[in-house]
Amino acid sequence: MLGKRRRLAVLAEGSFTPLDGKTAVGVLRYRSDEVAAVIDSTRAGRSCEACVGIGGAIPVVADLASAAALGADGLLIGIAPQGGELPATWRAIVRDALGRGWDVLSGLHVFLADDPELAALARERGGTLLDVRRTPARRPIATARAAQVDALVVLTVGSDCNVGKMTAALELRQELTTRGVRAAFVATGQTGIMVADHGVAVDAVPADFVAGFAEEMVLEAARDAEVIVVEGQGALRHPGYSGVTLALMHGAAPAAMVLCHQCGRESIRRTGSRGARGQDAATSRGPGGIGEVVIPTLGQLVREYEETAAWVSPARVVAVALNTRDLDERGARAALVEAAGETGLVASDPVRFGAGPLAEAVLAARAARRGHATAS
Amino acid sequence: MLGKRRRLAVLAEGSFTPLDGKTAVGVLRYRSDEVAAVIDSTRAGRSCEACVGIGGAIPVVADLASAAALGADGLLIGIAPQGGELPATWRAIVRDALGRGWDVLSGLHVFLADDPELAALARERGGTLLDVRRTPARRPIATARAAQVDALVVLTVGSDCNVGKMTAALELRQELTTRGVRAAFVATGQTGIMVADHGVAVDAVPADFVAGFAEEMVLEAARDAEVIVVEGQGALRHPGYSGVTLALMHGAAPAAMVLCHQCGRESIRRTGSRGARGQDAATSRGPGGIGEVVIPTLGQLVREYEETAAWVSPARVVAVALNTRDLDERGARAALVEAAGETGLVASDPVRFGAGPLAEAVLAARAARRGHATAS
Numbered sequence: 001m002l003g004k005r006r007r008l009a010v011l012a013e014g015s016f017t018p019l020d021g022k023t024a025v026g027v028l029r030y031r032s033d034e035v036a037a038v039i040d041s042t043r044a045g046r047s048c049e050a051c052v053g054i055g056g057a058i059p060v061v062a063d064l065a066s067a068a069a070l071g072a073d074g075l076l077i078g079i080a081p082q083g084g085e086l087p088a089t090w091r092a093i094v095r096d097a098l099g100r101g102w103d104v105l106s107g108l109h110v111f112l113a114d115d116p117e118l119a120a121l122a123r124e125r126g127g128t129l130l131d132v133r134r135t136p137a138r139r140p141i142a143t144a145r146a147a148q149v150d151a152l153v154v155l156t157v158g159s160d161c162n163v164g165k166m167t168a169a170l171e172l173r174q175e176l177t178t179r180g181v182r183a184a185f186v187a188t189g190q191t192g193i194m195v196a197d198h199g200v201a202v203d204a205v206p207a208d209f210v211a212g213f214a215e216e217m218v219l220e221a222a223r224d225a226e227v228i229v230v231e232g233q234g235a236l237r238h239p240g241y242s243g244v245t246l247a248l249m250h251g252a253a254p255a256a257m258v259l260c261h262q263c264g265r266e267s268i269r270r271t272g273s274r275g276a277r278g279q280d281a282a283t284s285r286g287p288g289g290i291g292e293v294v295i296p297t298l299g300q301l302v303r304e305y306e307e308t309a310a311w312v313s314p315a316r317v318v319a320v321a322l323n324t325r326d327l328d329e330r331g332a333r334a335a336l337v338e339a340a341g342e343t344g345l346v347a348s349d350p351v352r353f354g355a356g357p358l359a360e361a362v363l364a365a366r367a368a369r370r371g372h373a374t375a376s
Numbered sequence: 377m378l379g380k381r382r383r384l385a386v387l388a389e390g391s392f393t394p395l396d397g398k399t400a401v402g403v404l405r406y407r408s409d410e411v412a413a414v415i416d417s418t419r420a421g422r423s424c425e426a427c428v429g430i431g432g433a434i435p436v437v438a439d440l441a442s443a444a445a446l447g448a449d450g451l452l453i454g455i456a457p458q459g460g461e462l463p464a465t466w467r468a469i470v471r472d473a474l475g476r477g478w479d480v481l482s483g484l485h486v487f488l489a490d491d492p493e494l495a496a497l498a499r500e501r502g503g504t505l506l507d508v509r510r511t512p513a514r515r516p517i518a519t520a521r522a523a524q525v526d527a528l529v530v531l532t533v534g535s536d537c538n539v540g541k542m543t544a545a546l547e548l549r550q551e552l553t554t555r556g557v558r559a560a561f562v563a564t565g566q567t568g569i570m571v572a573d574h575g576v577a578v579d580a581v582p583a584d585f586v587a588g589f590a591e592e593m594v595l596e597a598a599r600d601a602e603v604i605v606v607e608g609q610g611a612l613r614h615p616g617y618s619g620v621t622l623a624l625m626h627g628a629a630p631a632a633m634v635l636c637h638q639c640g641r642e643s644i645r646r647t648g649s650r651g652a653r654g655q656d657a658a659t660s661r662g663p664g665g666i667g668e669v670v671i672p673t674l675g676q677l678v679r680e681y682e683e684t685a686a687w688v689s690p691a692r693v694v695a696v697a698l699n700t701r702d703l704d705e706r707g708a709r710a711a712l713v714e715a716a717g718e719t720g721l722v723a724s725d726p727v728r729f730g731a732g733p734l735a736e737a738v739l740a741a742r743a744a745r746r747g748h749a750t751a752s
Contacts, residue, residue, distance in 0.1 A: 085515065109515055109582065139461065139485055144615040144669065206485065207586045207620045208579040237687040239520040242626045244583045246612075247619025293520065293688060308684075311613040312669060 001027075001194055002105060002130050006074035007036040009067035011093060015079050016040035016060060018052050018325060022162055023107055024078030026191035028055035030170060036072035037061045039093070053325070064096045076194070077106040085110050094118060101125040107132045107190025109204055132190045133201040140212030147253035147313035149222035151184075152366040155254035156232040156321070157305050159295045160269060161241060163262040164351075165232040166192050168321035168358070171350035172258065173229045175359040184225035186217045188248060192231045203233060203244050210244060211251030218252050227362060230254065236304055237293055238268050246308065253313040256365045257305055258358055259298065259343075262323040263335045267292035299342050319361035320347040377403075377570055378481060378506050382450035383412040385443035387469060391455050392416040392436060394428050394701060398538055399483055400454030402567035404431035406546060412448035413437045415469070429701070440472045452570070453482040461486050470494060477501040483508045483566025485580055508566045509577040516588030523629035523689035525598035527560075528742040531630035532608040532697070533681050535671045536645060537617060539638040540727075541608040542568050544697035544734070547726035548634065549605045551735040560601035562593045564624060568607045579609060579620050586620060587627030594628050603738060606630065612680055613669055614644050622684065629689040632741045633681055634734055635674065635719075638699040639711045643668035675718050695737035696723040 001008070012024040016038055028035060028048055037059050038048055044062035048055025061067050064075070075097035077090070086094070086108055094112065097104055098121040106112050106129070113119055113129040122129050146153060154172070156165040169185060170192075176183035185192075187199025200213045214230070221228045230252045234241030295301075302317045309315035320339045324332035332349060339347040348357040377384070388400040392414055404411060404424055413435050414424055420438035424431025437443050440451070451473035453466070462470070462484055470488065473480055474497040482488050482505070489495055489505040498505050522529060530548070532541040545561060545568075552559035561568075563575025576589045590606070597604045606628045610617030671677075678693045685691035696715045700708035708725060715723040724733040 109584070141616040203584040204582045206580045207583045207623065208485070208617060210583045210619050211616050236622075239626050239629075239688045240517040240587050241584060242687070243586050243619040243621075243623025245619075246622045247583065250615050250618045253615075304687075311618070311680075312615045 001031055001034055002132070002197060004103070006034060006103060007071050008034050008074045008076045008105070009064060009072035009097070010035055010038045010076045010078040011090060012038050012040045012078040013090065013093075014040060014042050016043050016051050019162070021052060021078060023191045023194070025052050025054060026166060027076065027078065027194055028052065028058070029167065030195040032056070032058065037067040037070045038078065039064060039067055064093055068100065072102075074103045074105065077104070077108060086112070095121060098122050098125055098127050101127050103128045103130060105130045105132065105194065107194070107201070109133060132193045133204040135200055135205045135213070139206075139209050140216050141209065142211035142215040142251040144250070144253055144312050146215045146218040146251065149218060149228075151222045151225050151228050152256060152362065152369060153218055153228045153230060153252055153254040154256045154258060154362055155230045155249060155252050155315075156258045156260050157245070157249070157317075158232060158235050158260040159298075159301055160235045160262070160265055161238060162269070163260050163265060164321060164323035165260045167323075168258055168260050168350050168355070169229045169231045170195065171355040172358045172362065175350075175355035176227055176229070176362065179359060179363075181227055181363070182225050183227045183229060184221040186214075186221055186228060186230040186252070188214065188217075188231045188233055199231075202248060203241070207243065207247070210247035214248050214251030215253070227366060232260070235268065236308060237295070239293060249305075249309050250312040254309065254315050255313075255369060256318045256362060257309065257315055258319050258321050258362075259301055259305065259317045260321045260323065261295075261298060261301075261339075262325070263332070264326045265295060267294050297342060298339055302343055302345070316365065317343070317345065318365045319358045320345050321358060322347055322349045324349045324352055377407055377410055378508070378573060380479070382410060382479065383447050384410050384450045384452045384481070385440060385448035385473070386411055386414045386452045386454040387466065388414050388416045388454040389466065389469075390416060390418050392419050392427050395538070397428060397454060399567045399570070401428050401430060402542060403452065403454065403570055404428065404434070405543065406571040408432070408434065413443040413446045414454070415440060415443055440469055444476065450478045451480045453480070453484060462488070471497060474498050474501055474503050477503050479504045479506060481506045481508065481570065483570070483577070485509060508569045509580040511576055511581045511589070515582075515585050516592050517585065518587035518591040518627040520626070520629055520688050522591045522594040522627065525594060525604075527598045527601050527604050528632060528738065528745060529594055529604045529606060529628055529630040530632045530634060530738055531606045531625060531628050531691075532634045532636050533621070533625070533693075534608060534611050534636040535674075535677055536611045536638070536641055537614060538645070539636050539641060540697060540699040541636045543699075544634055544636050544726050544731070545605045545607045546571065547731040548734050548738065551726075551731035552603055552605070552738065555735060555739075557603055557739070558601050559603045559605060560597040562590075562597055562604060562606040562628070564590065564593075564607045564609055575607075578624060579617070583619065583623070586623035590624050590627030591629070603742060608636070611644065612684060613671070615669060625681075625685050626688040630685065630691050631689075631745060632694045632738060633685065633691055634695050634697050634738075635677055635681065635693050636697045636699065637674060637677075637715075638701070639708070640702045641671060643670050673718060674715055678719055678721070692741065693719070693721065694741045695734045696721050697734060698723055698725045700725045700728055
């Protein structure tokens with residue numbers, strides 16, 4: 001991962017759940033052969049499979065020493081707390097890892113390599129601090145050039161943060177590749193970058209340049225790919241992150257979008273990618289807190305994303321990706337039927353039932369677009 | 377300005393026009409008593425009034441030495457080039473200013489104080505490098521709390537960049553103050569910050585925190601103000617900056633918006649706040665360039681801004697602020713009548729005809745809101 005093969009200890013202390021351990025779960029889903037253990041003292045002794053439904057027998061351990069005993073030789077910060085700071089209690093763990101000469105991979109907004117103490121320790125022991133969210137020094141301004149590439153650009157969009165936009169994009173890309181299509185994945189968040197080994201964490205970019213970096217990455221991918229699948233971020237109705245979402249839409253300028261939603265999610269989670277449910281509730285009830293931002297129907301979301309994209313370049317939602325994690329199989333199939341009925345689009349849970357239907361919808365959109373281009 | 381009264385030389389080399397000298401013009405409009413001269417060798421010998429229609433007899437000079445001879449004791453970088461870099465040819469001018477012991481005020485994305493050579497020179501000669509776009513180290517995430525303040529929050533929004541959102545906000549705030557209303561101005565861009573002596577340049581903030589900073593500033597202003605006028609940024613249809621616009625809308629969570637438009641502007645200027653018209657044309661014709669992003673009707677813009685704001689909190693556009701700079705008085709009055717007819721809203725050019733109508737519309741919205749609050 002990120003230039004070197006390691007046996008990673010994934011730090012997810014107190015947060016190794018499907019809901020809160022987004023980075024840890026993403027890495028386990030796509031790079032599990034590089035994970036030696038997950039550190040979460042509140043769940044030590046269980047398997048990854050038991051905690052998050054993925055990662056098989058990879059053990060959850062209480063501390064770094066236990067991970068080292070299992071052969072770990074690198075530390076990955078497997079959580080993205082609200083605001084991106086390194087929780088004070090984790091600092092000792094990072095120091096411990098650096099003291100062992102390990103590399104430390106971090107997706108935090110605060111850059112570990114800029115911390116004089118940690119940087120000195122890394123230098124002294126020969127480890128490297130890899131801050132995945134550090135962005136290039138360039139300052140690109142988007143000018144809708146991505147709308148003009150020959151490749152079909154597909155963006156995953158969503159009803160909220162953390163509903164499965166990265167996973168849908170990765171599964172779709174894999175399915176397209178399996179079908180012989182030259183498909184690229186454009187990573188825009190810290191987990192996607194760790195999985196793909198490249199990309200820009202657009203939420204850490206100065207706001208003026210988010211669309212510009214998205215445009216740059218699409219233009220770069222368009223050199224080789226027939227279909228470019230861009231990892232979406234946030235949601236248009238998210239009070240904190242809607243700007244990142246729109247910048248990504250207008251910068252990547254997709255012709256097709258896949259709408260992602262987690263079944264059972266009825267309102268925007270107030271604390272973004274952090275926060276257990278209890279904390280969300282506290283936020284919305286606390287002083288200055290307000291009522292929920294309700295997630296509208298899928299049909300309404302389709303209209304909103306299409307209208308908003310069209311301000312810069314026309315785009316159609318071509319499929320729905322549902323995250324049915326909280327449903328049994330019968331409930332999941334019913335949810336797919338309901339989503340398809342409501343939107344008139346193909347729907348699948350790409351993890352549970354495969355990304356075939358999504359890939360077919362994307363390829364149909366590509367064929368229609370090429371037919372149109374040939375005719376005109 | 378920014379903590380100290382100075383006699384400023386405003387650097388606007390090659391760009392001292394109403395269209396390209398946005399920061400210079402803004403500073404001249406609101407802090408002209410602190411400007412000794414404007415530096416633009418291509419226009420030396422003229423007055424500010426002759427170049428940009430404001431600033432009276434303040435002279436335009438060819439170089440820093442001429443400004444110094446007129447009593448200047450500080451340098452303000454009066455341009456915001458695309459991308460924010462310091463043009464190479466200006467570096468010598470900044471060095472010259474620092475060599476004289478002057479302070480240098482900059483709104484560039486690149487921070488002068490981080491430049492080792494310039495920082496050393498400032499230290500040595502006793503000057504200060506003030507980077508207006510440098511943002512606080514905090515990482516606030518917005519949670520729609522600004523929607524709950526007692527004060528009426530008003531956001532200026534626009535059909536494009538550089539149409540008059542800051543000016544409309546400042547004129548509106550001044551008019552409200554004149555009428556005895558406790559009104560605050562929230563600055564969100566480098567010129568607004570220079571004029572107001574406080575604020576956060578949200579376009580330089582990591583994208584995740586733009587809405588959070590807007591929310592913070594509104595909550596802070598709400599301690600004292602009855603009406604909070606927030607300086608808008610960008611435009612929802614701008615391919616490069618739409619994300620900043622939406623983040624500001626959802627973070628500031630206004631109840632009222634003032635729609636700003638420059639008469640005669642029919643499409644989005646491709647290069648944002650830089651670029652003369654010639655450069656725009658080159659961009660849209662060049663390799664990879666695309667056709668124009670057309671600005672829709674004012675009525676359509678009203679609908680888009682209201683629908684988009686309502687995703688987080690309901691807001692109404694209550695007035696239209698037209699920039700009629702390119703029209704004669706008769707044409708300007710006709711444009712106001714047309715805008716009012718098209719939107720059903722009050723319209724004024726706050727610079728040419730005063731912000732009275734805008735203030736009345738805002739106060740009517742405040743009265744209606746308070747009546748509603750009392751009734752409920």
